[in-house]
Each structure stands twice: as C-alpha cells, then as structure tokens.
Amino acid sequence: MDKITNNPQKPAIVSDITLANSRTNRGQGRKSDSYLNIEEFRIVAERKLPRMVYDYYASGSDNQITLGENVNFYSRIKLTPRCLVDVSNINTKTSVFGIPLSFPVMIAPTAMQKMAHPNGEIDTCLAARDMGTLMTLSSLATTSVEDLGKASGGNPGWFQLYVFKDRSISEKLVKRAEMAGFKAILLTIDTPFLGRRESDYRNEFSLPTGLQLRNFTDLPLADIQGGLNKYMATMIDSSLTWNDLAWLKSITKLPVIVKGVMCPQDALLAVKYGADGIIVSNHGARQLDTSPSTIEVLPYVVRAVGGRIPVIVDGGVRRGTDILKALAYGACAVMIGRPVLWGLAADGYDGVLKVLQLLRDELVLSMALAGVNSISKIDESLIWSSPNSLPRPKL
Ligand SMILES: Cc1cc2nc3c(=O)[nH]c(=O)nc-3n(C[C@H](O)[C@H](O)[C@H](O)COP(=O)(O)O)c2cc1C
C-alpha cells in the first residue's frame, strides 16, 4: 500500500532554464532524486549522449507526426475527478499473465541500451526488478539473453523476438531465452522493414566501437553494416504472416504476445491465431508515420478483444495520468520505451529506478485525485468524455 504523504524532503530545484544556463552541468553529478519528471531526464540525456545516439533513440519516422500524436493525444483526454472516497491507501498492485507487478508499468524492448550507459540492459533489468516490475530484452540488445539471465539470478523478464530470414536463428533465440529464465515472448509484428528515421541517415548511424548485438556474437548479425534500414532489410523475414504464429507457438511453451497491433481487425486475427496477449503499439512512432496514436486505438482493440486475452499499450506514456487513462480504456498495463533510455543515459540503474518511481508516484496521486484506491476499480467512467459520463448521471 502506498501512503500519500507530503514529501518532507524539498527536491532540488533544477529547471530547464537552470540546465540551459549551465554550460558545465551536462547532468553528470546530478542526483537522480532531484529529477521532477520524465522530461527533465530527456533534457539531460540529450546533453549527455552523442548526437547520433540521442537521435536514434528519440526519432520517429518520416515527418514524425505520429511521434507527436502519441504524447499529445493523452493530453486531449480528460479525466474526471471524484471526491469523498477513502483514498488514504492506494494499492497499485496488479498481475499480468500471473506475474505480480507492484504497479502496472513494464519496460518495452529497446535495442542497443549500452549506447546509453555501459551497463545497458543489465541496469534496466535490475532497476525494473527492484521496482517490482519487469523489462523486455530486445533481440537486438547489447547484452545477451544468457548474460541478462545470469545478472538477474534467472529472472530476466520478457524477451522480444524478431523473426530472421534464417528461421533457425530465431528458433535458437527462443530456446536460449527459455533456458535463461525469460517468462514470455513478445513477437514484434510491425517491422517487416524498418521505418525511415531521417536522422539515422543524416548521422550515418553505426554501432559505437566496442559494442555488438550480443545475441549473435558468432554471426554476421552482430554488427550493423551499411545502416539500420539495410541491416533490417537483409536480416528480417518480411514474408511473415499470421500463420507463422502457429510456428512460434509450436516451438515454445511460453506465452506469445504480439506487439504492434493497431486496429481491431488485427486484434481479432491475433485472437484467432492463438496469441496469448496483445500490445497496442506503433513502435514508438518509428514505423508507419501518420498512423494514429496508440491511446486513440486502444479502446477499439479492447472492445474487439472482449476480454479474451490481455491488452497492453505502449507509446507516449510520460505521466501517471497517462497510465490512468490507458487503464481506464481497458489496458491491463502500459509499457514505456524512451523514458527508460533517458533514465539510463542520465544515471544508469539509479536513473531507471527514478523514472519508474516518478511514474509510480504520479499514478498513486492521480488515482487518489480521481477517487480510485485500487487498480481493479479503474474503469472507463474515469474518462470525462466517455459515454458513461453523461451530463446528468443516474446516482
Ligand atoms: C530506441 C528504440 C529502440 C527500439 N527497439 C525496439 C526493438 O528492438 N524491438 C521492438 O519490438 N521495439 C523496439 N522499440 C519500440 C518500443 O518497444 C516501444 O514500442 C516504444 O518505444 C514505446 O514508445 P515510447 O518510447 O514513446 O514509450 C524501440 C523504440 C525505441 C525508441
């Protein structure tokens, strides 16, 4: 249970302006405790990271219309404050696929985290675990499934799968992930080809010296030659169809969750072809530009799925109120991508921990102000514009 108290420790005041005025303070030495929100982490990450790395992490595809929408659409959804409910104790505990979570925020797979911090995926995984949640390791990580398995004491979280043209590579990866203790496979279905992020072309993105995609150290796949788009076009199987879900399910006992559903039609196909869960995701607005924001799509997917399998959403979650909105629309949890990279870049393990703490604390406060004291009490009536909140509600 989280008690809401006034924070007795006055946080250090470090505004964007102080940061901007300080040429020497690039975030180094700043204690994670002093960050007030995710945006402050982003600002510090932008200062600390080499341009090529920051741009790769931050970018969306093409005109980045969807990138803005993922965040902005949340701000257009209104929440209903409810009063005189006992909110002296707020319980954010929940579970997803039988896995207990201290609050409904998990970490989405993001590739190549050692570009943000030397400890990369290991710090992310340990911070997630210490906050009572979990992270998803990307197939294209700079830490191998085995190393993360060891570092986490055999409980590394979930594993994200890309299906390679050489199917045996993916098959082996799934087996290795099972052996290392991963608890679910997230099949990314929105990337037959990589979206075009112009800054990666401008910066001629390549993996910094000394880093490799550690799941493939014995294969040419370990290095990115000729840019990200060429790499993905050469390696990824763009002929994958819904029928291949049966193949994946036949080679693993782990739940298979499809990541990248963006319409009710695909949600129905996911159910039909046996997916164990759905992630409503537009890949952080890095694939089809001008596709809708994910929070816009979520209620349609939830309605189509009708409770048959869990629905998770990612993209643009930056505030506790965003989490509340996603849950009100029927998601069982949200995932975050970039906020974790900003935390990692700013302060490694401590930074990721603080990012998660900030979101948890914001969620607790917004639940209290919306008059809900447990996750199971969150429903669509919290959304101001929903048909359930008619101007003259029945009591
Ligand atoms: C730098 C970066 C790398 C990513 N790498 C992967 C990946 O390897 N596999 C994958 O399925 N999704 C990947 N994604 C998408 C994320 O899993 C997630 O859908 C997205 O980041 C959520 O949006 P947010 O960053 O606004 O929270 C990546 C996203 C970013 C920003």
Ligand SMILES: CCCCC(=O)C(=O)O
């Ligand atoms: C070659 C890395 C691609 C990882 C990815 O999914 C992304 O950047 O969005």
